Amino acid sequence: MTVAVARLGSLVLAGLEDMGRMAGFTARVAAALVTPPLRFRAFLDEIYKLGVLSLVIICVSGFAVGMVLGLQGYNTLVRFGATNSLGAVVGLSLIRELGPVLSALLATGRAGSATAAEIGTMVATEQLDGLRMMAVDPVHLVVMPRALAMTVVMPLLNALFIVAGLAGGYVVGVQLMGVDPGAYVSSIESAVDFRDDVLGSGVKAVVFGVLVGLIATFRGYSSAPTSAGVSAATTTTVVVASVSILISDYFITALWGV
Amino acid sequence: MAFGGRRVFEDLTCAFPRGRVSVVLGGSGSGKSTMLRLIAGLVRPTGGEILVDDADVVRMNERALGTFRRRVGMMFQGGALLDSLSVFDNMAFPLREHRTLAAAAIEDAVHRRLQDVGLSGVDALLPGELSGGMTKRVALARALMMDPVILLCDEPFSGLDPISQRRVEDLLIRVNQANAITMVIVSHHIPSTLRMADHVALLLPGRAVEGTPRALHDSDDAVVRAFMREEDADVGEAMEASA
Numbered sequence: 001m002t003v004a005v006a007r008l009g010s011l012v013l014a015g016l017e018d019m020g021r022m023a024g025f026t027a028r029v030a031a032a033l034v035t036p037p038l039r040f041r042a043f044l045d046e047i048y049k050l051g052v053l054s055l056v057i058i059c060v061s062g063f064a065v066g067m068v069l070g071l072q073g074y075n076t077l078v079r080f081g082a083t084n085s086l087g088a089v090v091g092l093s094l095i096r097e098l099g100p101v102l103s104a105l106l107a108t109g110r111a112g113s114a115t116a117a118e119i120g121t122m123v124a125t126e127q128l129d130g131l132r133m134m135a136v137d138p139v140h141l142v143v144m145p146r147a148l149a150m151t152v153v154m155p156l157l158n159a160l161f162i163v164a165g166l167a168g169g170y171v172v173g174v175q176l177m178g179v180d181p182g183a184y185v186s187s188i189e190s191a192v193d194f195r196d197d198v199l200g201s202g203v204k205a206v207v208f209g210v211l212v213g214l215i216a217t218f219r220g221y222s223s224a225p226t227s228a229g230v231s232a233a234t235t236t237t238v239v240v241a242s243v244s245i246l247i248s249d250y251f252i253t254a255l256w257g258v
Numbered sequence: 259m260a261f262g263g264r265r266v267f268e269d270l271t272c273a274f275p276r277g278r279v280s281v282v283l284g285g286s287g288s289g290k291s292t293m294l295r296l297i298a299g300l301v302r303p304t305g306g307e308i309l310v311d312d313a314d315v316v317r318m319n320e321r322a323l324g325t326f327r328r329r330v331g332m333m334f335q336g337g338a339l340l341d342s343l344s345v346f347d348n349m350a351f352p353l354r355e356h357r358t359l360a361a362a363a364i365e366d367a368v369h370r371r372l373q374d375v376g377l378s379g380v381d382a383l384l385p386g387e388l389s390g391g392m393t394k395r396v397a398l399a400r401a402l403m404m405d406p407v408i409l410l411c412d413e414p415f416s417g418l419d420p421i422s423q424r425r426v427e428d429l430l431i432r433v434n435q436a437n438a439i440t441m442v443i444v445s446h447h448i449p450s451t452l453r454m455a456d457h458v459a460l461l462l463p464g465r466a467v468e469g470t471p472r473a474l475h476d477s478d479d480a481v482v483r484a485f486m487r488e489e490d491a492d493v494g495e496a497m498e499a500s501a
Contacts, residue, residue, distance in 0.1 A: 130339070134404070
């Protein structure tokens with residue numbers, strides 16, 4: 001019993017210590033954001049790596065999720081003779097919830113883990129120490145552009161996921177199940193509120209982008225300089241970021257009704 | 259200095275003469291590379307002081323360390339080249355970061371340094387496309403790009419063929435003589451040490467022995483003498499006895 005309590009205590013302390021280091025790291029990234037030079041080129045490179053290279057997985061997944069929503073929505077609505085509302089069901093589900101959450105989870109798996117692995121490898125091969133010896137702050141050159149790019153890219157991936165999902169829902173609902181195309185589109189138009197739904201979705205995506213960007217870079221930056229360390233950083237990034245996305249999603253929804 | 263409860267250095271005192279070539283020798287795990295990282299401020303000791311021109315590296319904050327490191331070049335054992343940049347961009351990187359030079363001037367400086375280490379036609383290659391020896395030479399050339407007053411080299415000769423080794427050795431001697439750079443070189447290579455070192459620090463369990471290469475070579479201390487003469491069996495036995 002005593003051993004179990006001691007183990008729990010040390011786990012809590014380790015968790016608190018980790019959160020403290022993460023807070024310090026976040027402050028350093030924030031300071032790097034307002035410290036010249038801008039690192040615009042590095043930022044653009046990261047936009048490409050994190051964003052453009054995620055396009056296929058986001059579009060395919062969004063389309064598939066939209067198809068499922070279309071099918072499930074149709075099968076439910078048809079019982080009440082309300083199939084003309086299919087567009088609203090698919091649209092609101094995607095915009096308010098599934099778009100930001102699923103695109104963030106997908107980006108975590110593809111781009112977040114890659115970011116952690118890349119920075120972890122730089123730690124293991126002493127590249128970050130090499131930068132320090134050239135009087136260049138690795139947080140400024142390596143971390144900040146990646147974290148910022150993830151924050152910028154996430155709402156764009158979210159938007160793309162939603163558009164692909166709406167298309168998937170349209171294909172199933174309209175082309176396969178015979179819902180009226182005008183009803184599908186007009187129900188989306190009448191049900192979706194730009195401020196509450198679309199902007200709210202964007203806010204969620206930005207918050208998730210900040211979380212994934214910081215967690216992935218922190219895990220890579222603080223990884224042990226070994227191949228096992230890189231592997232652990234990658235795994236931890238996916239686990240911690242995914243759980244953080246889901247928990248913060250609840251609080252954003254509960255607090256702001258988004 | 260301790261790592262995970264294992265003490266690397268305890269009560270260690272070493273001095274490296276200004277403007278001279280010092281070589282740090284010692285067995286595997288004796289803390290040679292750690293000593294370089296301590297001097298560079300890349301790791302903090304648990305106690306003590308590291309004085310460079312009367313400034314204590316241990317007490318420097320990040321900003322002061324940044325200023326200090328602009329005067330220090332470091333060649334890492336594995337090269338530590340940025341693997342997403344070409345050789346040319348790796349070489350040009352410190353100049354682009356800290357100096358406002360025209361592209362042509364940067365190109366000249368890069369090619370001059372690459373010639374110094376006997377490399378040409380490698381500008382566009384990525385670090386992953388270089389051999390181990392080429393990586394070492396590019397790393398050394400990059401460490402010299404900012405004309406440092408202190409140069410720290412971690413195993414500069416390992417993995418080099420004899421010709422490249424002599425070339426790097428000659429380059430280090432030439433750079434030291436031309437610019438009076440203070441060099442601290444970690445090495446296992448005794449012949450190179452005897453040829454180029456002005457000062458040797460031999461790290462043994464619990465102590466460091468310093469002196470000229472010749473003095474250590476002719477030392478009365480059996481462990482030191484055995485190490486300097488590369489007498490394998492004697493070194494092993496003597497070091498065990500010493501520990």
